[in-house]
Amino acid sequence: MKVVQPPLVLSDALLIAKGRHRACYQYPGHPELCIKVHIDPRDDLETIREVRYFNWLHKCNVNLDGIADYRGKLPTTLGMGYVYELVRDYDGQVSKTLDHYSRKFELTEPRINVLTSAYQEFKQTFQRHYISMMNLKAYNIVFKRESESHGRLYLIDNLGSANLLPLSYFFKSIAARMLQRKFRRFESLVEERYHFSINS
Ligand SMILES: Nc1ncnc2c1ncn2[C@@H]1O[C@H](COP(=O)(O)OP(=O)(O)O)[C@@H](O)[C@H]1O
Numbered sequence: 001m002k003v004v005q006p007p008l009v010l011s012d013a014l015l016i017a018k019g020r021h022r023a024c025y026q027y028p029g030h031p032e033l034c035i036k037v038h039i040d041p042r043d044d045l046e047t048i049r050e051v052r053y054f055n056w057l058h059k060c061n062v063n064l065d066g067i068a069d070y071r072g073k074l075p076t077t078l079g080m081g082y083v084y085e086l087v088r089d090y091d092g093q094v095s096k097t098l099d100h101y102s103r104k105f106e107l108t109e110p111r112i113n114v115l116t117s118a119y120q121e122f123k124q125t126f127q128r129h130y131i132s133m134m135n136l137k138a139y140n141i142v143f144k145r146e147s148e149s150h151g152r153l154y155l156i157d158n159l160g161s162a163n164l165l166p167l168s169y170f171f172k173s174i175a176a177r178m179l180q181r182k183f184r185r186f187e188s189l190v191e192e193r194y195h196f197s198i199n200s
């Protein structure tokens with residue numbers, strides 16, 4: 001006999017944050033995971049594309065440091081739920097986005113140094129493993145505080161390529177060039193929008 005699991009109940013109390021397309025919830029009983037559901041259920045193409053790339057990265061055993069990994073999907077009361085690693089700070093709080101830190105905090109030199117060194121490490125991981133990404137945005141990266149004076153960046157959205165034929169998945173030289181473009185563009189975006197250099 002096949003046992004049918006009822007959909008997982010997601011309530012407002014579990015909501016972490018909403019983006020433009022998805023809402024991110026705590027996974028009850030799994031503090032290290034989150035579940036993302038689409039605000040408009042017809043709007044799931046981007047996630048399906050991203051999941052396909054995650055499956056490929058898993059198959060190839062690619063190192064996924066610097067990325068909130070994908071863990072699978074399950075039905076919820078708010079539609080199909082996509083499960084990812086939830087990034088948390090050393091004190092257990094859900095990590096906040098780079099956009100949050102860049103806007104809400106006075107960017108003193110020591111704080112900028114913490115962000116720039118986390119950024120160097122983040123950038124190197126993608127370059128070393130030729131991992132494809134779409135345009136980088138500060139609200140799609142979270143800063144995991146690992147101590148009072150050190151942290152790491154994690155990409156939480158927009159992994160993979162939107163190209164119909166994602167050549168960057170198969171050709172390292174194409175991936176390397178694409179990454180260089182994405183990082184350069186991101187660095188100028190940070191300069192323009194938040195008025196500091198993340199690449200020093
Ligand atoms: N893995 C995660 N760890 C911590 N916070 C997250 C994580 N994923 C998403 N969030 C929070 O939820 C927000 C929306 O999630 P996101 O996946 O970016 O949705 P959208 O696809 O709509 O942009 C993010 O901006 C971030 O604040």
Ligand SMILES: [Mg+2]
Pocket residue numbers: 019020139140157
């Ligand atoms: Mg987002």
